[in-house]
Amino acid sequence: MALKDAPVLSHVSCGDCPIRHRAVCARCESDELVALERIKYYRSYEAGQTVVWSGDRMDFVASVVTGIATLTQTLEDGRRQMVGLLLPSDFVGRPGRSNAAYDITATTDLVMCCFRKKPFEDLMAHTPHIAQRLLEMTLDELDAAREWMLLLGRKTAREKIASLIAIIARRDASLKAEGRDGPLVFDLPLTREAMADYLGLTLETVSRQISALRKDGVIVLDGKRHVTVPDIDRLLLEAGDDSDGGFIG
Amino acid sequence: MALKDAPVLSHVSCGDCPIRHRAVCARCESDELVALERIKYYRSYEAGQTVVWSGDRMDFVASVVTGIATLTQTLEDGRRQMVGLLLPSDFVGRPGRSNAAYDITATTDLVMCCFRKKPFEDLMAHTPHIAQRLLEMTLDELDAAREWMLLLGRKTAREKIASLIAIIARRDASLKAEGRDGPLVFDLPLTREAMADYLGLTLETVSRQISALRKDGVIVLDGKRHVTVPDIDRLLLEAGDDSDGGFIG
DNA sequence: CGGCGCATTGATGACATTCAAAAACCGTGG
DNA sequence: CCACGGTTTTTGAATGTCATCAATGCGCCG
Numbered sequence: 001m002a003l004k005d006a007p008v009l010s011h012v013s014c015g016d017c018p019i020r021h022r023a024v025c026a027r028c029e030s031d032e033l034v035a036l037e038r039i040k041y042y043r044s045y046e047a048g049q050t051v052v053w054s055g056d057r058m059d060f061v062a063s064v065v066t067g068i069a070t071l072t073q074t075l076e077d078g079r080r081q082m083v084g085l086l087l088p089s090d091f092v093g094r095p096g097r098s099n100a101a102y103d104i105t106a107t108t109d110l111v112m113c114c115f116r117k118k119p120f121e122d123l124m125a126h127t128p129h130i131a132q133r134l135l136e137m138t139l140d141e142l143d144a145a146r147e148w149m150l151l152l153g154r155k156t157a158r159e160k161i162a163s164l165i166a167i168i169a170r171r172d173a174s175l176k177a178e179g180r181d182g183p184l185v186f187d188l189p190l191t192r193e194a195m196a197d198y199l200g201l202t203l204e205t206v207s208r209q210i211s212a213l214r215k216d217g218v219i220v221l222d223g224k225r226h227v228t229v230p231d232i233d234r235l236l237l238e239a240g241d242d243s244d245g246g247f248i249g
Numbered sequence: 250m251a252l253k254d255a256p257v258l259s260h261v262s263c264g265d266c267p268i269r270h271r272a273v274c275a276r277c278e279s280d281e282l283v284a285l286e287r288i289k290y291y292r293s294y295e296a297g298q299t300v301v302w303s304g305d306r307m308d309f310v311a312s313v314v315t316g317i318a319t320l321t322q323t324l325e326d327g328r329r330q331m332v333g334l335l336l337p338s339d340f341v342g343r344p345g346r347s348n349a350a351y352d353i354t355a356t357t358d359l360v361m362c363c364f365r366k367k368p369f370e371d372l373m374a375h376t377p378h379i380a381q382r383l384l385e386m387t388l389d390e391l392d393a394a395r396e397w398m399l400l401l402g403r404k405t406a407r408e409k410i411a412s413l414i415a416i417i418a419r420r421d422a423s424l425k426a427e428g429r430d431g432p433l434v435f436d437l438p439l440t441r442e443a444m445a446d447y448l449g450l451t452l453e454t455v456s457r458q459i460s461a462l463r464k465d466g467v468i469v470l471d472g473k474r475h476v477t478v479p480d481i482d483r484l485l486l487e488a489g490d491d492s493d494g495g496f497i498g
Numbered sequence: 499c500g501g502c503g504c505a506t507t508g509a510t511g512a513c514a515t516t517c518a519a520a521a522a523c524c525g526t527g528g
Numbered sequence: 529c530c531a532c533g534g535t536t537t538t539t540g541a542a543t544g545t546c547a548t549c550a551a552t553g554c555g556c557c558g
Binding site: 071073075076077079080081083084094096101102128131132134135136138139141142143145146147148149150152153154155199200240241 | 320322324325326328329330332333343345350351377380381383384385387388390391392394395396397398399401402403404448449489490
């Protein structure tokens with residue numbers, strides 16, 4: 001288990017950072033990195049902990065180093081919708097805004113590399129490489145949000161589940177950089193309830209559709225969380241996406 | 250055929266541009282504006298025309314000057330979801346990408362201020378004010394997309410319609426900068442079908458819910474498109490949003 | 499073992515979709 | 529001015545998908 005006794009990690013050199021090449025600092029030269037290094041600090045959260053509540057003052061921005069966090073919105077009567085799934089290297093918070101717009105929750109044990117907002121903004125003004133990278137990341141997130149909107153607005157429950165499993169499978173494969181084909185094997189990092197919040201469904205429907213995909217042989221389950229995808233193309237077909245599961249040039 | 254007599258508008262000075270203070274050029278100094286002015290050109294499209302198809306090569310970026318355009322995604326079987334609603338001053342296209350990710354359609358007559366991508370990217374590299382503004386606009390769009398995700402995933406048909414009308418009403422009021430209260434009056438700039446694509450509904454459901462809101466006195470219709478909102482708070486209540494309809498500090 | 503959290507399964511019903519038809523609207527041309 | 533055809537919108541009835549309510553099962557830890 002994770003961070004029992006280390007709410008703040010010891011200082012890790014940026015050169016050794018696992019997200020060095022993907023995070024907001026990806027494009028920085030070594031002198032820029034030194035400046036970032038000077039103002040950074042780590043925070044960790046246990047699975048289930050809330051990082052900030054929507055509307056609360058938030059005096060820092062951060063990169064996810066390890067673990068997974070979610071952004072969610074809530075209607076007064078309790079209906080919840082996840083609007084962001086933050087994986088390692090993703091950026092948290094918004095320069096130029098002082099209060100959080102969403103609830104941020106750690107769904108696994110989580111470590112973030114934080115910068116107090118003011119110093120970060122000042123640094124950004126002098127460091128185009130940071131602003132450039134942040135723009136690029138934000139545009140990617142916008143694309144992801146739009147893909148997600150298609151899912152929420154137009155896909156069936158079964159397609160939603162298949163899509164989510166495909167997304168997780170793809171991410172996992174890219175991380176492990178596995179051999180091209182052969183069955184994919186991974187763990188679902190989300191509870192049924194979190195999946196429901198992601199997909200705009202109830203947890204019962206999520207459970208039913210997962211069972212259905214299992215029954216039809218699209219996925220194989222070992223326990224609640226451990227998944228094998230024997231045929232990724234079959235899964236993508238079920239997801240209803242454009243043939244290729246495709247990316248843009 | 251398309252653009253009867255004005256495929257390219259006469260050159261308008263940036264100083265006189267109606268979106269000068271809100272578009273991607275908003276922060277530019279006069280010398281920066283000159284550089285932009287040198288590479289800009291206008292294009293117009295008639296209502297209903299497609300600007301580009303998803304996947305097509307797109308060698309320019311642009312700002313909407315007047316009119317409304319939409320971004321939509323389509324599943325193979327024809328299900329469509331709008332993922333962006335582009336109003337005057339909104340930015341179209343993505344620096345660093347050569348092909349369109351979405352269908353872009355003019356839903357009204359449309360004028361755009363275009364920049365060929367390469368010169369724009371070069372200019373952006375030397376002009377932090379443009380990149381800064383673009384980042385800010387992209388972050389705003391991301392927030393809007395997330396609000397939209399909540400709508401798509403969790404709101405009922407009636408709430409979706411009320412939300413859309415509220416969004417249009419708010420935008421319209423901010424444009425006309427009207428007296429605080431008193432009934433709001435405006436036109437819906439979208440067909441029932443476009444609303445359905447926006448909201449993840451069928452056009453029949455859109456029609457039914459609009460009728461229901463009319464029957465309940467939440468809105469007053471004059472013809473198909475002309476709307477009066479006698480009580481904006483009532484409408485916001487129907488939209489199911491956070492009490493204030495609110496913004497973040 | 500017993501209790502707690504998470505997940506599955508079942509029965510029922512509400513809400514939105516689908517299919518179908520009628521009505522209202524718009525521009526055109528007589 | 530009105531008639532006409534095409535398009536958009538409204539309305540109706542039947543169907544289906546997913547939500548809701550409720551009970552049961554599973555795994556884990558004290």
